[in-house]
Amino acid sequence: MRVVPLLICLHVALSGYAQLGVDTLANRNLEEVVVTATRTERELGALPMPVTLVGKAQIKSIGSVRLHDVLTEQTGLLVVPQVNGQGSGLQLQGFNPDYTLILLDGEPIIGRYTGSLELSRIAVGNIRQIEIVKGPSSSLYGSDALAGVVNIITERPQPGFKMGLSARYGANETSDLNGEVGFSNKIFSAYLFANRFGTAGYDLSPENFGKTVSPFRNNTFHSKFAYRITPRTELAVSARFFDERQDLNFEVASNGEQIRTSGSGFARDWNLNPTLSHRFSDRLKVTGRFYSTRYATESFLNSERDGSRYYSDSFQQSFVRPEAVGEYFVTPDQAITVGGGYVFETVATTRYGDQGNREQGTAYGFFQHEWTPTPKWSVITGGRYDHNTIYGGQFSPKLSARYDIKPAWSVKLSGGVGFKAPDFRQLYFNFFNTAGGGYSVLGTEVANVRLNELATANLIQSWAFDPSLLGKLKAEQSWSVNLGSSFRLNDKLQGDANLFYNSIDNLIESQLVATTTANQNIYSYRNINRAFTTGLELNGSYNLTSRWQVSAGYQLLYAMDKDVLGSIRRGEVFWRDPETLASQRLSTSEYFGLYNRSRHMGNVKLFFRLPERGWEANVRVIYRGKFGVGDVIGNVQGEVIPPSNKPGNNVLDVHDDFVAGYALVNVAVAKTIMNCFRIQGGVDNVFGYTEPVFIPNVPGRLWYVSLSYTFSKSEKLN
Amino acid sequence: MNKSVFAPCVLALTMGMWGCQQSEEQPEVISQTITNLNADYAPLVFNPGGPPTRPAETKKYTLFNFRTGQIIPNADSASGSWDIGFRATSIIFNSGTSGPGTAAAQVVVGTFDEIREAPESGFIQDNKNAGPSGFAVLSSPLTPGSTATNHWWQNTGATTSTIVSPIAGRVIVVRTADGKYVKMEILSYYENAPASPNNMVDKDRFYTFRYVYQPAESRSFE
Incomplete structure (x- = not known):
């Protein structure tokens, strides 16, 4: 998408701190319970779709403090820099970050300012577990769940009293402070969490003005209360508040001139989620929620030469959603979940030409039927219908089935449909970027009016696309199949494999529409592209001894544009030999695929545990294979990002330049003393790998030490 | 401007393959590469508050x-002595609204070597009043997603920095005013044809192209 040059820098900056590292303990207990796959608590091992669970122990063992650190170490997940967007985002099964729905306690996190969600906004100190459902989940969650869903489940009060404090300090003056206190009895429970995170950022190109990631500080508060009104009725309230401030320093190029600028960026979000649930009988439970959340960000840059305002920008989004869900056990082996709700969303930003709110509403209803006809079989059928005021109706069905060939060997097959609604910027952008070279972007809802005005004023020099064909945007759609198998052998060896195929249609891309008499391009959006991603994910773990465990994961990925592949098959795509400059026809085997996708990625992790002495340690190696860069706008810290394509075609082929593959090695050691103190130290990216231009979200070597204290007094309920 | 002549080798190859069938009186095809044809190069000047300009440009075509493989002085633009003209990314032929001749051209998709014969029809004469369809080769870049084949270049730079990359697999076939056929492939738009041009360093508006000219009354390029 060629839209937001200037902001790049801002975004990279707001993206914050990326430290690679992640989890492990691949041991999965059958008792592990997840909620994301079905919206109800279900045993992980019994689900018919691919689900990854990252538990608290795993998160603690790798010493990470921000969400992206945890996710990067999971097989098949990749935190990619959004050089043409904001910060870093999560790539899942080859989908761009805005195609994975990210939930906090089951509710969507908003603030996808330029598409992807900034993962460093999420602290991990109060995370109980992270659930990752791969494959489309629009049948339960609606828009954005094409690649899958990442649901961050936070701590809830345990019976008794619990209190914890922790402090962590590390390279780049990065500090992290956590405090939590929880209390619960039969009637009432409360949980409070607070986090303060600060970093001086880092600078991968010290020769350039400004830092790769500018210093920032943020605060998170999260509280949960629950009150049992009657034995069958519970009222719960969750409230979260986050704010962040970042110092900004950039050198920007404007008309061939370098201007030094400085300023600040702010981001703030809060959410409130009261929930009332009532158990009418042992078979029927009904829950009502009223979730509301708001996100606001603002940034400005002043010229250091004369103090004048060089750039300013603001964005506010709100999301309100009442919802009711009923769960009914028809028979012991059949459960039905039915729900419905209404989402009301607004966005206001300087980029829409005025500060007025743009609004849209979505009414939806969903159902799900879970059936276990025999102990060997489990089948889940579901679907959801969304009706939106702008893009119309969407039906998203899903069918999943699991069969246990043997008690320790099962096969899973699931297929479904996902969709992603056109986002606000694609509808309402009315944005002239003077700083980024002087071009305009018009959302489809405003394009025709604005283009007419320009044409009437004789300001259009030439048309590149018939504006009457810029119709209403349709939702982007996918259908997918996941075929997997998992096994467990004598408690020592276990593994799983998953084959996936995702077909995506109606992808929204920017379209050059016209050039003005001042030679400035005007872009809008269209449903243009069709793509597919397919591949294989493998995971395995082996307990060498009771103390040593090794695990490994691998993902093979092919992500391609269907139309490009079609053109290559028809012999219409060529490449230019850089030596002779002569054109040659490209073959399908020479087509590499979409930008920013690695064909191979994987991890190997070694864990050591000596519980009786309180010791644990691990070494994790995370590998990402080579990938291509293209469609990039803007720069990182003044450095233009060179595209991989060599002159000749705009297709990523094997003759192009690639960003080389790399491996990050992370180590951590921890000791627990007297069951309540824990000291941890570690080094992420031990060999200090950096790639300032292409991978700005990987800082160099980072060390850290942390100390935590936990006090808990259990009290059995009943 | 340099040129290198490859005609003898091409002939030798053809003779070897077709031996006795080849008429000995048939003139040889002319096959050569033209480097650094200056198409109104002028340095870019950045203007605060406005788009960059090139105040030194002449706005004249290089004909x-x-x-002959020679540049024709622009003063002779009203004659039939030139076939093709270059100015920045704009390419004209000596016909219609561009000149007094009857030259015509079209873009054929394929590799230079596999186009052994000019098409029978499909040639377009210049007509600036007919909009984009009035030129055989458009001066504008191929836009992503477009299936048009009459562009010769695409932008491989970022949005804010244009790099003019000749699209691989685009061969311009020309029918000159005297009915002779030419196939040509543009190889580079930058001085000395760097493999990966850098528009901050390399001078633009310098064409490197190769062509085969058939002096006989034949559509064949062999």
């Missing part, structure tokens, strides 16, 4: 004759 070229395929048979």
Whole structure:
């Protein structure tokens, strides 16, 4: 998408701190319970779709403090820099970050300012577990769940009293402070969490003005209360508040001139989620929620030469959603979940030409039927219908089935449909970027009016696309199949494999529409592209001894544009030999695929545990294979990002330049003393790998030490 | 401007393959590469508050004759002595609204070597009043997603920095005013044809192209 040059820098900056590292303990207990796959608590091992669970122990063992650190170490997940967007985002099964729905306690996190969600906004100190459902989940969650869903489940009060404090300090003056206190009895429970995170950022190109990631500080508060009104009725309230401030320093190029600028960026979000649930009988439970959340960000840059305002920008989004869900056990082996709700969303930003709110509403209803006809079989059928005021109706069905060939060997097959609604910027952008070279972007809802005005004023020099064909945007759609198998052998060896195929249609891309008499391009959006991603994910773990465990994961990925592949098959795509400059026809085997996708990625992790002495340690190696860069706008810290394509075609082929593959090695050691103190130290990216231009979200070597204290007094309920 | 002549080798190859069938009186095809044809180069000047300009440009076309392989002085633009003209990314032929001749051209998709014969029809004469369809080769870049084949270049730079990359697999076939056929492939738009041009360093508006000219009354390029 060629839209937001200037902001790049801002975004990279707001993206914050990326430290690679992640989890492990691949041991999965059958008792592990997840909620994301079905919206109800279900045993992980019994689900018919691919689900990854990252538990608290795993998160603690790798010493990470921000969400992206945890996710990067999971097989098949990749935190990619959004050089043409904001910060870093999560790539899942080859989908761009805005195609994975990210939930906090089951509710969507908003603030996808330029598409992807900034993962460093999420602290991990109060995370109980992270659930990752791969494959489309629009049948339960609606828009954005094409690649899958990442649901961050936070701590809830345990019976008794619990209190914890922790402090962590590390390279780049990065500090992290956590405090939590929880209390619960039969009637009432409360949980409070607070986090303060600060970093001086880092600078991968010290020769350039400004830092790769500018210093920032943020605060998170999260509280949960629950009150049992009657034995069958519970009222719960969750409230979260986050704010962040970042110092900004950039050198920007404007008309061939370098201007030094400085300023600040702010981001703030809060959410409130009261929930009332009532158990009418042992078979029927009904829950009502009223979730509301708001996100606001603002940034400005002043010229250091004369103090004048060089750039300013603001964005506010709100999301309100009442919802009711009923769960009914028809028979012991059949459960039905039915729900419905209404989402009301607004966005206001300087980029829409005025500060007025743009609004849209979505009414939806969903159902799900879970059936276990025999102990060997489990089948889940579901679907959801969304009706939106702008893009119309969407039906998203899903069918999943699991069969246990043997008690320790099962096969899973699931297929479904996902969709992603056109986002606000694609509808309402009315944005002239003077700083980024002087071009305009018009959302489809405003394009025709604005283009007419320009044409009437004789300001259009030439048309590149018939504006009457810029119709209403349709939702982007996918259908997918996941075929997997998992096994467990004598408690020592276990593994799983998953084959996936995702077909995506109606992808929204920017379209050059016209050039003005001042030679400035005007872009809008269209449903243009069709793509597919397919591949294989493998995971395995082996307990060498009771103390040593090794695990490994691998993902093979092919992500391609269907139309490009079609053109290559028809012999219409060529490449230019850089030596002779002569054109040659490209073959399908020479087509590499979409930008920013690695064909191979994987991890190997070694864990050591000596519980009786309180010791644990691990070494994790995370590998990402080579990938291509293209469609990039803007720069990182003044450095233009060179595209991989060599002159000749705009297709990523094997003759192009690639960003080389790399491996990050992370180590951590921890000791627990007297069951309540824990000291941890570690080094992420031990060999200090950096790639300032292409991978700005990987800082160099980072060390850290942390100390935590936990006090808990259990009290059995009943 | 340099040129290198490859005609003898091409002939030797053809003779070897077709031996006795080849008429000995048939003139040889002319096959050569033209480097650094200056198409109104002028340095870019950045203007605060406005788009960059090129105040030193002449806005005149560099005219070229395929048979002689020579540049024709712009003063002779009203004559039939030139076939093709270059100015920045704009390419004109000596016909219609561009000149007094009857030259015509079209873009054929394929590799230079596999186009052994000019098409029978499909040639377009210049007509600036007919909009984009009035030129055989468009001066504008191929936009992503477009299936048009009459562009010769695409932008491989970022949005804010244009790099003019000749699209691989685009061969311009020309029928000159005297009915002779030429196939040509543009190889580079930058001085000395760097493999990966850098528009901050490399001078633009310098064409490197190769062509084969058939002096006989034949559509064949062999």
